[in-house]
Amino acid sequence: MDGDVEDMSNVDFVEAFSRNFEPYKGKKMALYGLGENTKLLLDSLQGFNIVALMDRQETGNVKWGKRVISIKELEALGVEVVVIVARACFIKLIYGRIAVFCQQHGIEVFEVRGRRLDCRDDLKSGLYADNAVGRGVTVKNDYEMGYKILGPIMSRFMLFTIKEVQKSPDGVILFGSRDGYIFKKMYEFYSAFYGKGRKGPKGEYVYTSRISCVAAGLISEEDILYALRFPFSGTIEELMEQRFFMKKDELLPRENGLTDVQYVLLHKERIIRGSMRQREYYKRYLSQNVTIQGKLYFVDFWASGTCQLYLEQILGCKLQGVYLRHIRTGDSYKDKLEITSMYPVEWNENNLYHLDEVYILLEGIITSPEPTVKCFDSDGRPVFYKEERTQEEISLVQQIQQGILDYFKDYVTAGGALELCDLGQTDSLLGLLYNSELVNSIYLQNYIVEDEFVNRKFNVNEFI
DSSP states (O other): OOSOGGGSOHHHHHHHHHHHTGGGTTSEEEEEOOSHHHHHHHHHOOSOEEEEEEOTTTTTSEETTEEEEOTTHHHHTTOOEEEEOSOHHHHHHHHHHHHHHHHHTTOEEEETTSOEEOGGGTSOOTTTOOOTTTTOOOBOSHHHIIIIIIHHHHHHHHHHHHHHHTTSTTSEEEEETTTHHHHHHHHHHHHHHHGGGGOOOEEEEEOOOHHHHHHTOOOSHHHHHHHHTSOOSSOHHHHHHHHSOOOGGGOOOOOTTOOHHHHHHTTHHHHHHHHHHHHHHHHHHHHHHOOOOSOEEEEEEEEOSHHHHHHHHHHTSOOEEEEEEEOOOOOTTGGGSEEEESSOSSOOGGGOOTHHHHHHHHTTTSSOSSOOEEEEOTTSOEEEOOOOSOHHHHHHHHHHHHHHHHHHHHHHHTTOOSOOOOHHHHHHGGGGGGOTTTBOOHHHHHOEEEETTTTEEEEGGGGO
16 A cells, blocks of 8 residues: 555555455454554455554544453454554554564554564664563563563663763763652763773763743743743642742732733743842852853753753853753744754654654653752752652652663673664654553552642643
């Protein structure tokens, strides 16, 4: 079948499906996807044995007269063929959820245009990454998840970062909290292992967060309006308390007819005065803890550049961002930032990555044992939010991080240099996070991540 299914007429689409899958008429088949094209096939096909449908969000329900099943139920129903009925740009993401299970149970997987998908070629990665299909490997615990699934992609990012910063060996790398915690550890190991043989910039861990940066970066009404554009789950009064650090007794009465923006701007002078104070405290911290010399690099994980934007304002100098994934927002403020991204920056529907779907699961892993920094006191000391995680939860994250660090150590000590392995190969391993048959993880089952900036908590299990 040539071309995307969305470019075909209904008749051509059904005829092409019948032609491409004629050899599989006698086999039990499941269709992955619940859109109109799936309904069209169910209504129009003759002689095909479609026993079930699949969709991660609708498992257990009935759609178009068919039961929506989980991955585990494929074997119980004797399914022999899965056809992914989806736009081409989502095939790779969906395939990552079922590839290993289907390969291990002899189930063939196709995209709706008729191309057979083979995960033997999609799960090779790095020097020490196990081929989960070829070796029948399972991930027995969270440490192994860190080592086998996250280790390769995080190690690739660290080597990418090292390659970038070695262009200015007399500079300084700022590993922003909390994302930079594990990356600073990896960088320290690399630097110690190679010693003076590979001179690189000095690495420093700097306390920062979107909330502390925004609170210290408001100089004008325009800045306040810009800060209001960021998402927030709650009332405008709650936003003012949490994002602008206003106290309840400072909030003015709200007259009928005022919009949220108009109400916020009633407090403009108070907000700017408070921000000026926070900026002085933040500068005090930075002057005591950040070395300004040569080129300054700022390492971040998955970001649009908020922290880098405000740090540049507070420090009074440019930073060179090095991100695992830089997300463009069309923001004129951030368009001027200098950022190098390991993943491609320009959005391309035909080249989506597994990270695009699972990064939110990693937010609670690429972090530190300390809570988020809220602001700084008059002595320049960081003030943290209350720690909501239990010691057991922190210990669990540390186990995953130890797996990542051990993978990186094994890679480097075995001769891994700055040659970067294929991005698509390391990224494909992230798709295994959706496969509970393969990955036994307490973190993926129970962990809760809190984002104070947008005022939201979520269980990572919501996204599996």
